[in-house]
Amino acid sequence: MTRIFVLAEHRLQKLRDATWEALEAGRKLAADLGGELNCILLTDNAAGMADELAKECPKVLVVEDPKFETFNSDSAMKALAAILSDKAPFMLVMGNSNSMMDLAPGLAVALDAALATDCFAFEVKDGRPAAFRQMYNYKVNAKVSFKGAEKIVVTLRGGAFPFSSGGGAAGAVEKIASPVADEAPRKRFLNYVEAEKGDVDIASADIIVSLGRGIGDEPDMEIFESLADAMGGVLACSRPIVDKNLLPKYHQVGTSGVEVKPKVYLALGISGAFQHVGGIKGAPLIVAVNKDAKAPIFRVAQYGIVGDLNEVVPALEEKIKDLKG
Amino acid sequence: MDIIVCVKWVPDTSEADLAIAGGAKDIKKDDLDHDINDWDRFAVEEAVQIKEKVGGKVTVVSVAPEDAEEMLRESLARGADEAFHLWDDAFEGSDGYAVATILAKFIKDRPFDLILTGTLADDDCSGQVGGMLAAMLGVPNAVLVSSIEFLDRKVKFKKELEGGLYEAVEMDLPAQLSVATGLNEPRFVSIRAVRKVASAEIPVIDCGELGLDESQVGPQGSKIQVEEVAMPPEGEGAEIIGGGAEEAAGRLAEILKEKGGIG
Numbered sequence: 001m002t003r004i005f006v007l008a009e010h011r012l013q014k015l016r017d018a019t020w021e022a023l024e025a026g027r028k029l030a031a032d033l034g035g036e037l038n039c040i041l042l043t044d045n046a047a048g049m050a051d052e053l054a055k056e057c058p059k060v061l062v063v064e065d066p067k068f069e070t071f072n073s074d075s076a077m078k079a080l081a082a083i084l085s086d087k088a089p090f091m092l093v094m095g096n097s098n099s100m101m102d103l104a105p106g107l108a109v110a111l112d113a114a115l116a117t118d119c120f121a122f123e124v125k126d127g128r129p130a131a132f133r134q135m136y137n138y139k140v141n142a143k144v145s146f147k148g149a150e151k152i153v154v155t156l157r158g159g160a161f162p163f164s165s166g167g168g169a170a171g172a173v174e175k176i177a178s179p180v181a182d183e184a185p186r187k188r189f190l191n192y193v194e195a196e197k198g199d200v201d202i203a204s205a206d207i208i209v210s211l212g213r214g215i216g217d218e219p220d221m222e223i224f225e226s227l228a229d230a231m232g233g234v235l236a237c238s239r240p241i242v243d244k245n246l247l248p249k250y251h252q253v254g255t256s257g258v259e260v261k262p263k264v265y266l267a268l269g270i271s272g273a274f275q276h277v278g279g280i281k282g283a284p285l286i287v288a289v290n291k292d293a294k295a296p297i298f299r300v301a302q303y304g305i306v307g308d309l310n311e312v313v314p315a316l317e318e319k320i321k322d323l324k325g
Numbered sequence: 326m327d328i329i330v331c332v333k334w335v336p337d338t339s340e341a342d343l344a345i346a347g348g349a350k351d352i353k354k355d356d357l358d359h360d361i362n363d364w365d366r367f368a369v370e371e372a373v374q375i376k377e378k379v380g381g382k383v384t385v386v387s388v389a390p391e392d393a394e395e396m397l398r399e400s401l402a403r404g405a406d407e408a409f410h411l412w413d414d415a416f417e418g419s420d421g422y423a424v425a426t427i428l429a430k431f432i433k434d435r436p437f438d439l440i441l442t443g444t445l446a447d448d449d450c451s452g453q454v455g456g457m458l459a460a461m462l463g464v465p466n467a468v469l470v471s472s473i474e475f476l477d478r479k480v481k482f483k484k485e486l487e488g489g490l491y492e493a494v495e496m497d498l499p500a501q502l503s504v505a506t507g508l509n510e511p512r513f514v515s516i517r518a519v520r521k522v523a524s525a526e527i528p529v530i531d532c533g534e535l536g537l538d539e540s541q542v543g544p545q546g547s548k549i550q551v552e553e554v555a556m557p558p559e560g561e562g563a564e565i566i567g568g569g570a571e572e573a574a575g576r577l578a579e580i581l582k583e584k585g586g587i588g
Binding site for chain 2: 114115116192233299
């Protein structure tokens with residue numbers, strides 16, 4: 001019986017969405033693998049959070065230690081290694097959040113477990129799980145097996161396992177003494193830092209002209225500014241544009257940037273990796289121009305043009321000006 | 326500050342038209358350009374900038390096939406002091422765990438204060454090697470690091486969280502940090518810098534010289550295995566507006582106007 005452990009994630013005394021998504025994935029895996037479902041909560045103060053989890057999970061294992069007020073991968077790795085070392089066969093499920101990305105690889109080594117990161121689906125055949133994830137700039141899907149490992153760690157693609165409440169009787173909450181009570185962490189949280197705010201707030205814009213890697217290494221930014229002006233919109237971008245200092249960070253759309261909810265989103269030279277698309281909320285009209293006909297952005301866009309931006313963008317500006325009269 | 330930078334040689338798939346290879350275990354890579362993984366380029370630059378500020382030595386290392394020598398030489402031209410090329414046919418097909426095993430074996434007996442690498446590789450998108458390597462060497466780690474400063478035997482850094490939020494973190498040295506893209510501006514490599522390192526020796530070290538058994542590397546030493554790859558299903562997808570740039574732009578302008586995309 002493969003036991004399923006779901007690692008809860010919290011910030012500022014509140015469980016994060018990734019926790020519930022991991023619980024959703026864990027539930028399905030527990031059903032497919034015929035094992036017990038447990039949730040693990042590492043926190044300084046379990047009040048509220050443990051009960052909230054117990055409503056959805058048959059058993060919640062709680063470690064209370066002041067070190068876990070904020071996420072600390074160093075202490076978490078040691079605590080989880082101690083808790084899970086004698087629990088094989090098991091699968092540990094957690095979000096692929098920026099915090100958990102610190103934890104999962106080292107933990108897999110500490111547990112001598114097989115690790116698949118950023119999984120968007122699972123399949124169980126003959127009692128053996130396989131994971132689906134993406135490779136090659138997120139353009140290719142891959143099915144990955146764990147070579148029969150008895151200890152498996154998986155992290156989940158954000159949004160891939162939407163949570164639905166299970167109902168049923170409340171589960172048990174079991175407190176475990178902190179395995180790291182006497183250990184000084186080698187890593188210490190200091191404070192949160194908010195991103196710099198700029199003169200443009202793309203989060204509240206209705207019309208967004210967004211630029212991606214496909215605009216090239218030395219783009220003529222004026223043609224894009226001019227198009228955004230003609231449309232009455234603002235410029236936004238994906239990560240590579242910020243990395244090249246073509247636009248400041250507060251223009252970046254995506255899970256690590258700003259979440260936007262425009263009426264119209266015009267994506268120019270944006271491939272459409274999930275981190276970017278994850279930042280476009282609601283159901284806006286997404287229109288994409290890209291020279292790569294296979295760019296993932298065309299799967300989420302309603303309209304697209306496969307072509308050269310240097311030709312399409314000035315032509316589009318002209319046509320828009322004509323329509324405005 | 327002695328810094329070891331681990332870099333990866335990857336196919337450039339960002340703009341390329343990809344196709345699945347026969348057997349469906351991988352994509353066709355022969356026609357793709359290869360280069361240093363974009364994230365790792367920032368790691369090399371960061372290491373060189375730290376050295377320029379506080380002194381020390383920068384060592385660049387890669388587990389990569391023969392062609393990757395040019396990446397290591399370019400790293401020297403960027404300012405690294407030495408480069409090591411770890412390769413053996415037995416390394417082919419290594420997953421993140423096996424690659425970390427090889428790197429850990431190479432690094433184990435070398436003095437270092439900091440190991441830098443990129444957070445993700447553009448080919449497998451796994452983000453495993455940095456954290457695994459840190460655990461194998463028994464040092465703390467973090468990923469998505471977007472700025473680094475040094476205090477006495479400690480490193481203070483900013484790490485990217487979601488939604489534009491960062492956290493400031495302090496960590497004991499030695500440590501392993503995986504950097505985010507954009508934490509610096511990788512320098513332009515001059516022809517003069519390239520010439521200067523043209524004859525620098527880049528030792529190639531194989532499985533035996535590292536003291537590894539072939540069962541620890543390649544598919545045998547891997548913890549996971551890619552069973553099948555496929556292009557994602559097309560789904561509904563966008564309605565592609567055909568015609569030349571002029572015609573398509575005209576049609577798109579009308580759609581935008583109709584949907585409120587012209588304010």
